[in-house]
Amino acid sequence: MTILLMASLIPPLFLLWKVYQNDTIEKEPTRLLIGIFVLGMISTIPAGILEMIGSAILAAALGVQPGVSSSGMRIFNLFFYFIVVGGAEELVKFLAMRIPTWRNRAFNYVFDGVVYGVTAALGFAALENVLYVLDTGLSTAGIRAWTAIPLHCIAGIFMGHYYGIAKAAERWGDRKVKNRMLRRSILIPMLIHGAYDFIASDESPLLVFVFFAYIIVLDVLAYRSLKSYSQHDVNLE
Numbered sequence: 001m002t003i004l005l006m007a008s009l010i011p012p013l014f015l016l017w018k019v020y021q022n023d024t025i026e027k028e029p030t031r032l033l034i035g036i037f038v039l040g041m042i043s044t045i046p047a048g049i050l051e052m053i054g055s056a057i058l059a060a061a062l063g064v065q066p067g068v069s070s071s072g073m074r075i076f077n078l079f080f081y082f083i084v085v086g087g088a089e090e091l092v093k094f095l096a097m098r099i100p101t102w103r104n105r106a107f108n109y110v111f112d113g114v115v116y117g118v119t120a121a122l123g124f125a126a127l128e129n130v131l132y133v134l135d136t137g138l139s140t141a142g143i144r145a146w147t148a149i150p151l152h153c154i155a156g157i158f159m160g161h162y163y164g165i166a167k168a169a170e171r172w173g174d175r176k177v178k179n180r181m182l183r184r185s186i187l188i189p190m191l192i193h194g195a196y197d198f199i200a201s202d203e204s205p206l207l208v209f210v211f212f213a214y215i216i217v218l219d220v221l222a223y224r225s226l227k228s229y230s231q232h233d234v235n236l237e
Helices: 002-021 030-042 044-062 073-101 110-136 138-146 148-171 175-201 205-231
Strands: none
Touching: 002 110, 002 138, 002 148, 030 044, 030 073, 030 110, 044 073, 044 110, 073 110, 073 148, 073 175, 110 138, 110 148, 110 205, 138 148, 148 175, 148 205, 175 205
16 A cells, blocks of 8 residues: 555656756745645545536537447547546646635745646646556556656646736736636646547557657657746746
8 A cells, every 4th residue: 555655646746846946036835835735636526526527418418428439439538538627627726726826925936836836736646646546556657657647747837837927917917918828727738638638548559659749749848848937937026
């Protein structure tokens, strides 16, 4: 049990530490980050409920039975992963990030949003990973350490980046840009997450290569973006 828990928790905590290292100007309060991380973990519960409801509604609308191969399953998966799963999971992570931070005085740099977004995303990923690994075994931990966990982290990076810009826009009195950036902070992660799940769910041999190519491209883009966001941080005060 201890080994399974360590294998589940080390990858998300390691990625969180790496992102935290890039917050070079002013570190965020530890208590605040712990609170966001815990909220991210708790957010797996409403996400699961929303996904069950969304799956039932979508299956009824399309006249398909989830998990049973049929001509309509690819269409079901397209809507399910992009809208239901991507929408539910990224929305709850967004709320886990926003509720304790939007009016917090510690939120005084744009890059702070990246730290908050990644913390919420990896809190979510940590509990999700524990549940998967306890259910399916140690081999799952190794696979998810290179796939699902980085995916959540990457979605958190872009969510937090646009969230930070939204905060800057509010400080500068630009409500239109603020609202646009808040929408992007949910929609961009939704697209990233939805594409990942949709490609991974398809049984086509060709998409196996597409899946790994997608992961590599995402990893490179996220790494470069993270470095750029850190180097070009903006003070909100």
